[in-house]
Amino acid sequence: xxxxxxxxxxxxxxxxxxxxxxxxxxxxxxxxxxxxxxxxxxxxxxxxxxxxxxxxxxxxxxxxxxxxxxxxxxxxxxxxxxxxxxxxxxxxxxxxxxxxxxxxxxxxxxxxxx
Amino acid sequence: xxxxxxxxxxxxxxxxxxxxxxxxxxxxxxxxxxxxxxxxxxxxxxxxxxxxxxxxxxxxxxxxxxxxxxxxxxxxxxxxxxxxxxxxxxxxxxxxxxxxxxxxxxxxxxxxx
Numbered sequence: 001x002x003x004x005x006x007x008x009x010x011x012x013x014x015x016x017x018x019x020x021x022x023x024x025x026x027x028x029x030x031x032x033x034x035x036x037x038x039x040x041x042x043x044x045x046x047x048x049x050x051x052x053x054x055x056x057x058x059x060x061x062x063x064x065x066x067x068x069x070x071x072x073x074x075x076x077x078x079x080x081x082x083x084x085x086x087x088x089x090x091x092x093x094x095x096x097x098x099x100x101x102x103x104x105x106x107x108x109x110x111x112x113x114x
Numbered sequence: 115x116x117x118x119x120x121x122x123x124x125x126x127x128x129x130x131x132x133x134x135x136x137x138x139x140x141x142x143x144x145x146x147x148x149x150x151x152x153x154x155x156x157x158x159x160x161x162x163x164x165x166x167x168x169x170x171x172x173x174x175x176x177x178x179x180x181x182x183x184x185x186x187x188x189x190x191x192x193x194x195x196x197x198x199x200x201x202x203x204x205x206x207x208x209x210x211x212x213x214x215x216x217x218x219x220x221x222x223x224x225x226x227x
Binding site: 033043045048056090102103104106110 | 160216220
């Protein structure tokens with residue numbers, strides 16, 4: 001069974017631009033969560049989607065948004081990029097909603113904002 | 115105080131040694147406890163997943179949860195150079211819509227051949 005896939009793997013953007021990252025979950029998984037990982041803050045939860053609905057949201061500004069499609073694929077968008085948004089963005093999928101289900105991570109998208 | 119505390123290391127041990135990795139936490143609502151392994155420039159890989167207190171063994175890996183002390187451990191027996199990675203503990207309160215997974219900062223482990 002294929003794992004979680006994320007595209008693109010690497011991205012370089014300029015401050016003020018916007019970016020869209022994509023995540024395809026493991027087949028049969030309906031929940032997708034997004035995380036930001038930086039050396040200083042570690043892994044921080046962004047949001048979780050299940051059945052096209054956002055179930056949970058972390059403490060990030062409104063510039064960070066996401067959505068989920070009917071096939072469970074998910075996208076996250078960051079508008080008006082700031083230098084501090086440079087990070088590894090990770091997507092994780094699980095069978096069901098909430099954190100009682102085992103989550104499997106993708107390889108991440110490394111975003112560099114210059 | 116962070117909800118989950120994890121010694122960042124680095125921790126360096128010789129090949130074949132038993133490795134002990136630990137996390138402490140403050141939120142007594144946590145019920146699910148996980149350990150992830152993350153190699154450089156890769157996503158975290160789920161190693162162990164346990165519910166509530168007790169031990170769980172999988173090959174060379176043993177996870178222990180002591181909810182009374184709010185302390186979890188991961189033991190690696192017969193450590194190999196391929197075990198060199200960052201190990202992240204994680205925990206959550208469960209299925210409620212408000213529950214989130216909280217990660218430790220990770221411990222960098224190096225196994226010397």
